[in-house]
Amino acid sequence: MIAATFRSVRSSRNLMIGLAITGLMVAMALVSFVWTPHSPTGLNILSKMQAPSARHLFGTDAFGRDVFSMVMTGAWNSLSVSIVAVAVGMGAGVPLGALAAARGGVIDGLIMRMNDLAFAFPALLTAVIITAIFGPGAINAMIAIGIFNVPVFARITRGASLGLWSRDFVRAARCAGRSDVAITLSHILPNINHVLVVQATIQFALAIVAEAGLSYVGLGTQPPQPSWGKMLNDAQTYIYDAPWLAIFPGLAITLAVLGLNLLGDGLRDVLDPRVRRQR
Amino acid sequence: MAAYVSGRILSLVLTTLAASVVVFLLMQLLPGDPAAVMLGVNAQPETLAALRRQMGLDEPLLTRYLSWIGGFAVGDFGTSYTYSVPIAELLGPRVMVSLPLALMAMAISVGVALPVGVYAAANRGRAGDTASMGIAQVAVAVPNFWLGLLLILLFALELRWFPASGFAGWENGLWPGIRSLILPALALGLPLAAILARVTRSAVIEALGEDFVRTARAKGLSRRATLWLHATPNALIPVITIIGLQFSFLMAGTIIIENVFNLPGVGRLVFQSIAQRDLITVQSLVTLLAASVIVVNFLVDLAYGWLDPRLSTGGAR
Numbered sequence: 001m002i003a004a005t006f007r008s009v010r011s012s013r014n015l016m017i018g019l020a021i022t023g024l025m026v027a028m029a030l031v032s033f034v035w036t037p038h039s040p041t042g043l044n045i046l047s048k049m050q051a052p053s054a055r056h057l058f059g060t061d062a063f064g065r066d067v068f069s070m071v072m073t074g075a076w077n078s079l080s081v082s083i084v085a086v087a088v089g090m091g092a093g094v095p096l097g098a099l100a101a102a103r104g105g106v107i108d109g110l111i112m113r114m115n116d117l118a119f120a121f122p123a124l125l126t127a128v129i130i131t132a133i134f135g136p137g138a139i140n141a142m143i144a145i146g147i148f149n150v151p152v153f154a155r156i157t158r159g160a161s162l163g164l165w166s167r168d169f170v171r172a173a174r175c176a177g178r179s180d181v182a183i184t185l186s187h188i189l190p191n192i193n194h195v196l197v198v199q200a201t202i203q204f205a206l207a208i209v210a211e212a213g214l215s216y217v218g219l220g221t222q223p224p225q226p227s228w229g230k231m232l233n234d235a236q237t238y239i240y241d242a243p244w245l246a247i248f249p250g251l252a253i254t255l256a257v258l259g260l261n262l263l264g265d266g267l268r269d270v271l272d273p274r275v276r277r278q279r
Numbered sequence: 280m281a282a283y284v285s286g287r288i289l290s291l292v293l294t295t296l297a298a299s300v301v302v303f304l305l306m307q308l309l310p311g312d313p314a315a316v317m318l319g320v321n322a323q324p325e326t327l328a329a330l331r332r333q334m335g336l337d338e339p340l341l342t343r344y345l346s347w348i349g350g351f352a353v354g355d356f357g358t359s360y361t362y363s364v365p366i367a368e369l370l371g372p373r374v375m376v377s378l379p380l381a382l383m384a385m386a387i388s389v390g391v392a393l394p395v396g397v398y399a400a401a402n403r404g405r406a407g408d409t410a411s412m413g414i415a416q417v418a419v420a421v422p423n424f425w426l427g428l429l430l431i432l433l434f435a436l437e438l439r440w441f442p443a444s445g446f447a448g449w450e451n452g453l454w455p456g457i458r459s460l461i462l463p464a465l466a467l468g469l470p471l472a473a474i475l476a477r478v479t480r481s482a483v484i485e486a487l488g489e490d491f492v493r494t495a496r497a498k499g500l501s502r503r504a505t506l507w508l509h510a511t512p513n514a515l516i517p518v519i520t521i522i523g524l525q526f527s528f529l530m531a532g533t534i535i536i537e538n539v540f541n542l543p544g545v546g547r548l549v550f551q552s553i554a555q556r557d558l559i560t561v562q563s564l565v566t567l568l569a570a571s572v573i574v575v576n577f578l579v580d581l582a583y584g585w586l587d588p589r590l591s592t593g594g595a596r
Contacts, residue, residue, distance in 0.1 A: 113297075120298050120569045120576075122531035125549070129565065132553040133308050209422045213535050216424055217550070232425060236539070243432055250425030257420035 015266025021259025025252075029076035038066035040073040041224045049242050058248040061231075062238055067245065070226040071252050077138065077227045078256065081220070082207035084142040086200055089149020094196065096150070097157025098188060101165060102180040111154065118151040123206075124213055131219040138227075141220040145210045149203050156199050160192040194271035201264035205257045212253050228253050283584060291577045298569040299351065303344050306562045312336070313360045316556040334360070347562070356563035361555045366563050369548065376446055377537070377544035380460050380467070381529050387468030388475055388525065393511075393518075395472075396479025401506050403484060412480065418473035423532050427466035427539040434462060444541040463540045467532045471525050478521045482514035489513070515586055523579030527572045 032040075037057070044064035052059040058067035100111040130144035131137075164170055164187070173183050214220035215229030223230060228249040235245035314330040315322065331337050335346065347357060356366035395415070399408040435443035441462050447455035486492065487510045495505045534546035545564065552560040 113294075117294060117297050117301065119527070120294060120573045121301075121565075122527045122568065122572060124531035124534060125565065125568060128534065128550070128553065129305060129561070133305065133310070205420070212422055213424060217535060217538055232428060236428060239428065239432060240436055246425075246428045246432065250422070250428065253422050253425060254417070254420045257422070258417060261416065261420055 012266065012270065014262045015270060018259050018262030018264070018266050021255055022263050025075055025256045025259060026079065028072050029079050032069075032072040032076050036066070036069035036072050038069045040065060040069040040226050049238065051242075052244055059242065059244040061234065061242070061245055065226075067231075067248055070231060071228070071248055073226045074228045074231065074249065075252065075256070077221050077225060078208050078211055078253070081138055081142050081145070081211045082204050085145035085149060085207040085211070086203050088143065088146025089153050089203060090196070090200065092146075093150040093153025093155075094157045094189075097154040097159075098161060098184045100154065100158045101161040101188070102184055108158070112158070115151040115154055118148070121148075123148040124210060127210060127214055128217070128219060131214060136214075136219040136222060138221045138225070141211055141214050144214070145207050148210075149207070152203060153196070153199065156195060157192065160195045161188045164188050164191055194267075197271065198264050198268045201260050201267060205260035205264070208253060208256050208260070284581065287577055287580055291573055294573050295566075295570045296348070298573065299348055299566045300344070302562055302566045302569065303347065306558050307340070309556065309558060309561075311556045313556055313558050317360055347559070351563065351566065356567070357559040359552075359557055359560045361552070361557040361560070366560050369560070370545065370564070370567075373543060373545045373548050375449060376460075376542055377533050377546060379456075380464055380533060380536075380542070380544060381526075383457075383460055383464035384467035384471070384529055384532075385522070385525070387464055388471040389522065391469070391472035392475030392479055396476040396518075397483050397506065397511055399476070399480040400483035400487065400510075401502075408480075412477065415473040415476045418470055419477070421470055423466050423470050424535050424539050426469060427463065427536055430462045430466055431540075444539075446542050446544075459540075459542075463536045463542060466539070467529060467536050471528065475518065475521055475525070479514065479518050482517045483510055486510040486514040512586075516583060519579055519582050519586065523576055526575045530568050530572060 042065065044060075046064065047056075047060055048062055048064040050056055050060040050064075056066050056068065058071060060066055061070070096111050100108040126148050127141070127144035130147065131140050134140045134143070161184075170183060170187055173187055178186075211220055212227070212229035212232070215227040216233045218230075218233065220229055221227035231249040232246060235242070235249070239246050312331075314327055314334055314336055318327060318330060328337075335343060338346075350357060354367060356370070358364065359366050359369055362369060395411050399411050402408045431443045434440045442459050445459065447459045449456045483506075487506070489510075491513075492505055492510055495509045496502070500508075533544060534549060536542075537544040537546040538550065545568075549561060549564050549568075551557075552564065
């Protein structure tokens, strides 16, 4: 009993820290709309390459831009790209996985073989090719990252809902003449939403890293819009003279990913009692 | 077992073929006519048409695919539009950078993760477990290209132990080559090690709760021997699965890490070929990368059958 209580406190601690960090990132992104300490895009050659100080918390870059303001604006960029990417992945992946589970047979086989095929391409490589085809930019990065989220959600939806189709309450609904779509919406999805929520947080974290990676190699968000990945790329040129340029954007990415991972772990502990028992 | 393996090989060949079709069709969508890119903006229309004919660009789609994939099957990946040399020739020296890099990263990942994961599982709930898993939780979140920059900052610029970028070349000896790959391999391998350590920990914890572990302890085997001889081998299936999945991450990771460290590897070649609209090179390289992921997954499947013979006969399912 004491052990169980301890475990649930520990699991909620993950959730609490995850929520706090993610909340901080979201707040930073939202505040950047109305306030940043300095302009994130304003050039000021006179105050270039300044080390962190009270005036410039994270220092300034080679163009004299305030790094803290850029990190704040970058948070919005990173979050928005990732939200859309996960939405694209869920929007296409969940219906595909649900269809495969509902129909089985040839449709299931076809969807799952397409899935296997998609997994053969390293995710970032796919994103690099897609942005190369459609041109670099935040929108195309969203689509590219979203596309490699599709098979992930298709597989997880199918796996989680497959067993439900042989359960009595689903059979009863079938006997009552409900359509597959209606059963999926009213019985299947509500029973698997905890799995999807947890997976969405994990994919969200992966999307943040993928967006930063694409922007780092110049295929994601384009200047002058600040992005964490692009900032790291710029930082590499001045890494000896201005190491702080390489520290803070990376710290922001790590913190955002850490927050989402903890949130995912915490949600899994709280939403899925089986995992809680196994721990 | 033979039926299991031959079934797997058939699916391997079919998946690779399907992947090649997808890559080929994607490349048709890339904007820019390679012949026009090669000749520049001032090219005469007749020269352009002649070059297009010579490159086979005026052939129907199906003919072009078949001639490419036919060559591909016998190791002829085509001729680079940019460098006018066979792609296989272009690939050779670059594989000699990327493959050792990937293997070193994998060795770092497994070499760090297995001991840490087993140690954490054996000391579950104690300070060592909490500390190592706390570090792993943070390390999972560190993007490899940022870790690369931090490693450059510390070990190349401050301590001057390793070069900050570039590749020394194998012709200058084994150590200079390995030395220039150590930082990139750490940048790639350590975040993967963090994931693998967490998986290893939970798999070993699960195995430690099984009856055969209790039996081993009851017959008088030491804790240590039970842990390493009975629990760990039985925890390997999920660990191998993740190692297989990490290979795909590794392939994608080299693309970015080779950019961070300025290494002349396959990833950078993919990148440069995309920038130069060297379609045939992109097409062959991406198909090769996909094929290597498919082959590794196949090997992982075979490893399942070897680690747990019930899986290959279907007895357990």
